[in-house]
Amino acid sequence: MGLSGIFALALGLTALPPFLRLWQGPSLWDRLAGATGVNTRISLILAAHALLAGQELLLDVALAYAALGFLGVVLVARFGEGGAG
Amino acid sequence: MSGLFLCGLGLVLLSLGGVGLWRFPDLYSRLQGAGVGETGGTALFLAGLLTYTGHVDGVTILLLALLLFTGPIATHSIAKGAFVRRERVEP
Numbered sequence: 001m002g003l004s005g006i007f008a009l010a011l012g013l014t015a016l017p018p019f020l021r022l023w024q025g026p027s028l029w030d031r032l033a034g035a036t037g038v039n040t041r042i043s044l045i046l047a048a049h050a051l052l053a054g055q056e057l058l059l060d061v062a063l064a065y066a067a068l069g070f071l072g073v074v075l076v077a078r079f080g081e082g083g084a085g
Numbered sequence: 086m087s088g089l090f091l092c093g094l095g096l097v098l099l100s101l102g103g104v105g106l107w108r109f110p111d112l113y114s115r116l117q118g119a120g121v122g123e124t125g126g127t128a129l130f131l132a133g134l135l136t137y138t139g140h141v142d143g144v145t146i147l148l149l150a151l152l153l154f155t156g157p158i159a160t161h162s163i164a165k166g167a168f169v170r171r172e173r174v175e176p
Contacts, residue, residue: 007092007096010096011096011099013100014096014099014100014103015103016103017103017104017106017107017108018103018106018107018119020107021106021107021115027112027167027172029112029116029163029164029166029167029172030112030115032163033106033115033116033119033160033163034106036119036123036156036159036160036163037102037103037106037119037123040123040127040152040156041099043148043152044099044127044130044131044152047131047134047145047148048130048134051134051135051138051140051145052134052138059142059144059145059148060144062148063144063147063148063151066148066151066152066155067151067155070151070155070158070159073159073162073163074158074159074162077159077162077163077165077166078162078166080166080170081165081166081169081170082169082170
């Protein structure tokens with residue numbers, strides 16, 4: 001297990017509390033905050049594996065994953081806000 | 086070597102942000118802890134990764150800028166939605 005595996009394991013352990021908040025947040029907004037945390041950490045895992053294991057294609061995947069995760073979170077937040085927003 | 090130090094610092098900040106998101110008592114405290122820890126931890130981890138591998142490219146700079154700018158925007162959007170929907174906290 002190289003350095004990218006160690007980083008992936010550490011980031012996965014770091015992603016555990018946001019995942020629990022996503023799992024049993026009392027409200028929609030807690031779940032959205034947890035989803036943001038999990039998205040960020042998954043994108044960081046992809047970027048670390050791309051840079052440390054020499055697979056450059058995963059860098060584009062990390063970029064698209066971060067952009068789409070941000071878009072989804074903002075979309076659900078604006079939808080839950082309702083009104084004229 | 087300093088790249089690995091920056092990565093470790095970013096991991097510490099990310100885990101602190103996760104603990105804040107899990108343990109804080111109400112919604113806005115959770116958003117504050119998660120926002121601060123996530124933005125700083127992400128920027129530090131990616132900067133350490135770039136200085137360790139020396140792979141400073143357009144794509145990596147774009148990824149760093151994207152993760153650095155979209156985290157506070159997402160946090161602000163969640164907080165604004167919760168505030169508009171009358172999610173109040175007793176002082």
